[in-house]
Amino acid sequence: MKKRNYRFETLQIHAGLDKDTPSGARGIAITPTAAYRFRSCDHAARLFELSEPGNIYTRLQNPTTAAYEERIAALYGGVGALAVASGMSSVLVAILSLAQQGDNIVASPYLYGGTYNLFRTTLRKLGIDCRIAPTPSADDFAPLVDERTRAIYVESMGNPTCDVPDLEALGRLAAEKDVPFVVDNTFGAAGFLCNPFDWGANIVVDSATKWINGHGTAMGGIIVDGGNYNWANGKFPQIDGPSEGYHGLNLYETFGNAAFIVKCRVDGLRDLGCCPSPFDSYLMLIGLETLSLRVKHEVESTWRLAEYCRNHPKVKNVSFVGFESHPGYENARKYYRYGSSAVFTIELKGTLESTVRFVESLRLAANMTMIGDSITVVTHPASTTHKQLGEADLKAAGVTPTLLRISLGLENVEDLIADFEQAFSCVEE
Numbered sequence: 001m002k003k004r005n006y007r008f009e010t011l012q013i014h015a016g017l018d019k020d021t022p023s024g025a026r027g028i029a030i031t032p033t034a035a036y037r038f039r040s041c042d043h044a045a046r047l048f049e050l051s052e053p054g055n056i057y058t059r060l061q062n063p064t065t066a067a068y069e070e071r072i073a074a075l076y077g078g079v080g081a082l083a084v085a086s087g088m089s090s091v092l093v094a095i096l097s098l099a100q101q102g103d104n105i106v107a108s109p110y111l112y113g114g115t116y117n118l119f120r121t122t123l124r125k126l127g128i129d130c131r132i133a134p135t136p137s138a139d140d141f142a143p144l145v146d147e148r149t150r151a152i153y154v155e156s157m158g159n160p161t162c163d164v165p166d167l168e169a170l171g172r173l174a175a176e177k178d179v180p181f182v183v184d185n186t187f188g189a190a191g192f193l194c195n196p197f198d199w200g201a202n203i204v205v206d207s208a209t210k211w212i213n214g215h216g217t218a219m220g221g222i223i224v225d226g227g228n229y230n231w232a233n234g235k236f237p238q239i240d241g242p243s244e245g246y247h248g249l250n251l252y253e254t255f256g257n258a259a260f261i262v263k264c265r266v267d268g269l270r271d272l273g274c275c276p277s278p279f280d281s282y283l284m285l286i287g288l289e290t291l292s293l294r295v296k297h298e299v300e301s302t303w304r305l306a307e308y309c310r311n312h313p314k315v316k317n318v319s320f321v322g323f324e325s326h327p328g329y330e331n332a333r334k335y336y337r338y339g340s341s342a343v344f345t346i347e348l349k350g351t352l353e354s355t356v357r358f359v360e361s362l363r364l365a366a367n368m369t370m371i372g373d374s375i376t377v378v379t380h381p382a383s384t385t386h387k388q389l390g391e392a393d394l395k396a397a398g399v400t401p402t403l404l405r406i407s408l409g410l411e412n413v414e415d416l417i418a419d420f421e422q423a424f425s426c427v428e429e
């Protein structure tokens with residue numbers, strides 16, 4: 001069904017709805033199956049050689065997941081999407097589909113911790129060089145790009161500093177150098193707050209665990225293909241060349257501008273195995289139906305709580321991309337629908353001990369490492385995500401003992417402010 005001309009709020013409910021419901025059921029069926037019966041051996045052979053589309057095995061495709069993928073592709077305006085088991089596996093499958101031993105990727109210094117480790121440690125051991133630019137500006141990326149570069153990689157809002165790179169300038173650089181521009185758009189909430197394809201991105205990855213699911217109930221990741229990259233430039237023999245896994249089939253000649261997302265599925269998922277459960281795909285579909293409403297509420301609450309914290313005598317500093325003092329302010333206004341996402345950080349005036357007391361005194365806001373949940377989350381990096389780092393690394397990451405990351409949920413913001421107020425009253429300074 002072609003529903004591209006509908007707006008986001010409509011597509012988040014309707015896209016993919018009739019994908020596998022010939023019965024007319026309003027709910028999308030959860031199809032809990034590992035395999036699918038073939039009509040004949042000849043039918044099976046055609047599916048296996050990719051000459052006919054169809055279901056073989058849930059590691060590769062599933063009807064519930066297909067409905068979810070269709071909805072995501074429609075929301076982003078991409079030619080196709082692939083659902084995987086986590087945000088990390090979306091990054092892994094996307095990069096391994098682009099880069100091989102001896103190739104390199106150029107990435108922003110402001111990356112999700114898991115992604116940073118994948119790039120700097122695991123990919124390097126596989127022979128893929130990851131070059132981290134000193135800043136996410138196109139000028140700093142340019143000298144690191146060479147003829148073996150297979151991706152320019154940034155996050156549309158960096159975690160946890162909320163830096164927003166100049167996506168348009170990076171998109172222009174990628175086009176000039178003829179390198180795919182890959183954007184982790186987790187903070188952009190499935191394209192509702194920010195859609196990197198509007199600014200020259202070729203591929204989007206997104207941790208569906210966060211705003212897409214929206215209720216903290218399942219892990220997931222998604223890869224979206226913009227269908228706007230010319231793979232016939234000699235750099236990608238695994239896409240435009242004889243495929244070793246499929247008897248010499250050329251994916252680009254066969255699948256045209258959807259060749260990349262097909263590659264991620266038929267080689268990536270087949271070989272790496274990080275497929276989602278159909279039940280989790282169902283949870284993602286339910287989450288998506290209310291995504292715009294949730295995110296809008298969360299962003300509005302973020303402005304209120306950030307403003308409250310800015311005026312609180314026990315807060316030393318508020319870092320919120322919606323405030324003019326934040327270095328990402330201008331880019332956030334340009335690339336994010338409301339000029340921000342639903343995450344900000346505060347630094348308390350006290351000590352490590354008083355910060356711990358503040359966190360443990362909160363009754364509504366949960367002490368977890370999570371963002372995009374319907375529950376408001378307060379994370380203390382010094383005792384959790386950054387606990388392993390030494391003093392120098394903590395300083396470089398901007399993590400002080402009294403730093404807290406806050407991700408707004410769906411509670412009434414007055415109740416959250418009251419919760420913060422009573423928790424502040426539990427700490428002396």
Ligand SMILES: *Cc1c(COP(=O)(O)O)cnc(C)c1O
Binds near residue numbers: 089114155
């Ligand atoms: C959480 C996150 C990831 C990793 O996703 P998981 O679903 O936890 O594997 C990647 N990038 C960003 C920006 C994230 O916030």
